[in-house]
Structure formats: structure tokens, C-alpha cells
Amino acid sequence: MIFRQLFDYESYTYSYLLASRAGGEAIIIDPVKSNVPQYLKLISELDINLVVAIDTHVHADHITGLGDLRDVTNCVTILGSQTKADCVSQKIKDGDKITADQLTLQALYTPGHTDDSYSFLMNDRVFTGDTLLIRSTGRTDFQNGDPKQQYDSLFNKLLRLPDNTLVYPAHDYKGWMMSTIGEEKKFNPRLQVKSESEYIEIMKALKLDNPKLMDIAVPSNLKCGR
Numbered sequence: 001m002i003f004r005q006l007f008d009y010e011s012y013t014y015s016y017l018l019a020s021r022a023g024g025e026a027i028i029i030d031p032v033k034s035n036v037p038q039y040l041k042l043i044s045e046l047d048i049n050l051v052v053a054i055d056t057h058v059h060a061d062h063i064t065g066l067g068d069l070r071d072v073t074n075c076v077t078i079l080g081s082q083t084k085a086d087c088v089s090q091k092i093k094d095g096d097k098i099t100a101d102q103l104t105l106q107a108l109y110t111p112g113h114t115d116d117s118y119s120f121l122m123n124d125r126v127f128t129g130d131t132l133l134i135r136s137t138g139r140t141d142f143q144n145g146d147p148k149q150q151y152d153s154l155f156n157k158l159l160r161l162p163d164n165t166l167v168y169p170a171h172d173y174k175g176w177m178m179s180t181i182g183e184e185k186k187f188n189p190r191l192q193v194k195s196e197s198e199y200i201e202i203m204k205a206l207k208l209d210n211p212k213l214m215d216i217a218v219p220s221n222l223k224c225g226r
């Protein structure tokens with residue numbers, strides 16, 4: 001399997017390029033617009049054919065590469081059915097499967113960071129977007145975020161996956177690249193709560209500045225970054 005974790009230095013975003021074999025079909029998750037030339041070069045070098053580009057949610061901190069990738073490769077672009085972005089070619093819902101050659105991603109609706117947040121399960125690993133981060137969780141204070149929904153997405157969906165499931169988030173700000181469900185259950189400080197209300201209190205008490213690019217990124221991402 002081809003599995004590449006790609007990093008954007010400006011927004012600390014992880015993007016993922018996946019394919020079951022050289023010469024075959026590929027999926028990219030959370031591509032960043034400014035890195036599209038780099039992705040296209042790698043796709044060509046690895047001799048893979050991009051057929052699907054997914055955003056786990058409408059991002060507020062970087063501009064998506066979905067539109068540019070579709071222009072060049074004709075790939076299918078995907079966001080969750082709850083999104084307000086009308087530019088994508090397919091909108092998925094909980095339980096839907098996305099395939100490319102031997103790869104299958106199962107969509108898990110995990111709202112809370114935004115109301116259009118999805119995670120994607122692929123065999124032994126899960127792409128958690130900004131729902132579950134390494135030793136943290138995504139903020140819930142804009143884009144219809146909701147700490148109560150996020151608690152449910154975390155405790156009743158993601159943390160019910162097997163402990164050895166590998167966790168690949170959409171961001172990390174400290175250089176951590178991956179984790180596991182079991183590790184996050186034990187060591188993620190936000191997950192050490194005794195109740196839903198305690199989690200909601202923690203999230204409401206975070207007073208975070210808006211992302212630098214938010215006023216540019218959100219409107220642009222509703223048009224797939226174009």
C-alpha cells in the first residue's frame with residue numbers, strides 16, 4: 001500500500017495520499033491548495049491516478065486544494081452532506097463507503113468541531129480530521145461547532161474503535177504524527193472527563209483566537225478553494 005502523510009508548514013495540516021498499488025487509483029484527504037503542485041509531482045512520481053479528493057470538513061485555517069486537484073485530474077471531490085459548500089461532486093453521509101481499487105474508506109459522521117465533520121476508517125487506521133487530535137480535540141467555538149456533539153462523536157464513535165486502531169489527525173502543532181485510540185483514551189487530557197457536562201465545560205472555557213486565515217479560508221473553501 002502507498003500511504004503518505006504530507007505536512008503543510010503554514011497551517012500545520014496533515015494531508016494523506018493513499019493508493020493500494022503503483023499504477024492504481026489514489027485518494028487524497030485534506031489537500032492544501034498551496035501544496036497542490038507538490039502533490040501532483042508526487043502522484044506522477046508514484047505512478048498513481050488521483051480519483052478522489054476528500055475534505056474531512058470545511059477548514060477555517062487553510063485553503064483547500066479540492067478545486068485545483070479536480071481541475072487537473074478530474075477527480076471526484078467529496079464533503080459531508082451537512083456542508084454548505086456546493087462545489088463538491090459528491091456529498092457523503094454516515095456509513096457511506098468510498099473506494100479506489102482495493103482501498104475502502106468508511107465515512108463516520110463525527111460532528112462537533114464543525115457540523116460537517118467526518119472521520120474515515122480504513123482497516124487498521126482512522127483519519128480523524130479535527131475531531132480527535134493527538135492529546136487534544138478540535139475546537140468547537142465556530143462553524144456550528146458544538147461540544148456536546150463532539151463528546152458524542154468522541155466517546156460513542158471514535159473511542160469505541162479497537163484500542164490498536166491507528167489515529168491520523170488533520171493537524172498537529174507539536175510534531176506528533178500519529179497515535180492510537182488506546183493511547184488517546186489513556187493520555188489525551190480532554191478525554192479524562194467523567195461526564196459529558198465536564199467535557200462541555202472544558203471546551204467552553206477555551207478562549208482561542210480565530211485562525212489567521214479564517215475570513216479568507218472559509219468563504220474560499222465553500223467554493224472548493226477556487
Ligand SMILES: [Fe+2]
Nearest residue numbers: 058059060130
Ligand atoms: Fe478544522
